[in-house]
Amino acid sequence: MKILINNFKIFLFFIILTGVAYPLFITVVSQTIFKDEANGSLLTKNGKIIGSELLAQEFKGKQYFWPRPSAANYDSSSSAASNLSPDSKTLRETIEKRASANGLERNSNDDLLYASGSGLDPHISPESAERQINRIAEARHLNIQKVGELKKLIVDNTEDRQFGILGRVRLNVLKLNLVLDEKF
């Protein structure tokens, strides 16, 4: 009986310490000094929340940059991946469909051919952005000079590897589209 009581006491102590005090402490500090980040890096336009910088949202319009395909159907409250293996027939068929929808070669390693791990990947590679230029230019009726500016827009908005070493070069699709709407 004593062993039960002693272990129960120490268990309760740790519940309070690690289950209550620790997360509350992190929350209070975060909400004080990193408020925006702690609340999901939300983006607003005209005072309304239009999404999070970190979560992909669906773009179907031809005048926009498109994010990577999503196995979660861009439902940010229910992240998901396809989990299809590289030798799955279903995956190969899906890739073909995406290739023809995007006008891409199906053997390329373009991000736009493959659903992301989270279904909410906010980024695409610079190459994937460049491949969308023609479509966007056509939809927005841009002249040659404007197309040049659009190309520059991609370069300007490209995020380098963090500290020059970590991760990959990428573009945030939502932020890119916001600038796109502003300038073109």
Added chain:
Amino acid sequence: MSVLDILEIILTFGAIIVLTPLLGKYMANVFEGKITIFNKIENLIYRILGIDAHEEMTWVDYTLNILVFNLIGFLFVLTILMFQGRLPFNPQHFAGLSFPLAFNVATSFVTNTNWQSYGGESTMSYFSQMIALGTQNFLSAATAITVLLALVRGLSRKSVPEREAKTLGNFWKDLTRSTLFILIPLSIILALILVKQGTIQNFSSYVHATTIEGKDQLLPGGPAASQIAIKQLGTNGGGFFNVNSAHPFENPTPLTNWLSLLSIILIPAALTYTYGLMIGAKKQGWAIFAAMMIMLMVGTFVIMKSDLGVNMMEGKETRIGIINSSMWTGWTSAASNGSVNAMISSQAPIAGGVAMLNIMLGEIIFGGVGCGLYGMILFVILTVFLSGLMVGRSPEYLGKKIESREIKMIILAILAPSTCILLGSALGVSTKIGLSSLSHQGPHGLSEILYAFTSAAGNNGSALAGLNANTNFYNYLLGFTMIIGRFAVLIPVMAIAGSMVTKKSSPPSFGTLATDNAIFVVLLIGVVVIVGALTFLPALSLGPIVEQFLMNKGILF
């Protein structure tokens, strides 16, 4: 692979090598009670709780306390999960979990497995995440550290003829020190960096947004960063969100990815140094570190090479990329962590196969916090024993004789999880109910089931997630597998600690096998690989290995 990629890989492995002695020294100081201010704090806690944490425990007492403590944890988690619908901090009004699922999750988090047959953001209230799961993230890791400490004392305490050593320390003291002075401070540092980078930490309801194209988007919230920090550091691996560390709210930038990756291996690696210090022979610790590091590197590079060969971004995130996804899969499987930043199911078949092998070897390539090292020490003793047989000398480790009782316990600890993996998988592939959860045909289907039981028995928690594991069949069967995988190793280790502590230690003689040089490292790796390969090669051949060959020939399923 570019120069920057290579630099990133070197930086990642290098950081572990540099941090190992630093954190290792600190942990040794904590465990040995050398920091005065910490002693004052803990004594105050023991006084308030009214427990005697200075009383030495025998191996039976110590083990009994571990079991009771974990049983309380299990019942607590089970209750909270089943009744979360009536508990606070549940802004999305998630209902309580069914018994089979709650049973599975409770065993999963108590055994440091963190297998997830549920989707975090669509199942768990904030209350459940924090109080039930978050707490177990700390306590399951700390429990394993206490077992390691008991074993260390068993090996290092000197018995003399007139006074036989019998005790292995005090469970509550070891538990308190590990949690309070190691896991919590490290988690606080990591959690705050994560938030700064964009990992969320709030108690808000999910936020409605209207996208640029005018659709409604529901953005999840929750105290994620605090939980993710300990999920990595405690080699737990259970994600706040369904897709784990692939989710941009869990792992928003390359920096968070790098730090999370380091955190997976950090404590298990540093513990090898702590071990060396505590037994009074640093080289012994480094020898174990070397064996683990070599196996980690080989496995990781095989995964990387095969993923680059397939060269598909399916299931991977743009900011993370293929190389970092491969590295993560190698580390998370070796370290009994089980978190993922890319979907293993969509990686090259051989990549999944190496991940499985890493787990099958017994989660001893760094392995879980505490349990990785105590598992590896079993293999060290086994290696000493086998070498002793080969040269015809009575085997001894750290001056203490190894006898039949220890070897029997080791065999039990190695066989129990292996049996669960093979029998469980056999049951899965030979029953209708087991097969109905599959999402792939062909060898990948076998891999899904084999991986599930491997992950459960190794207390890893990662998955070839095509398998629908939230069925009664898998929830129960995997739940029991996790329990055996944890306690059928833990109890034999405690028994070995208990018998080793009573043995007289003799100084090394001419015939003693050195356990701290390169030859021993090679021997140790050999024993680990041979035991693992003999047990699992047939199963692996039918799953990932044949799948890779068929895929290379262009055969699809």
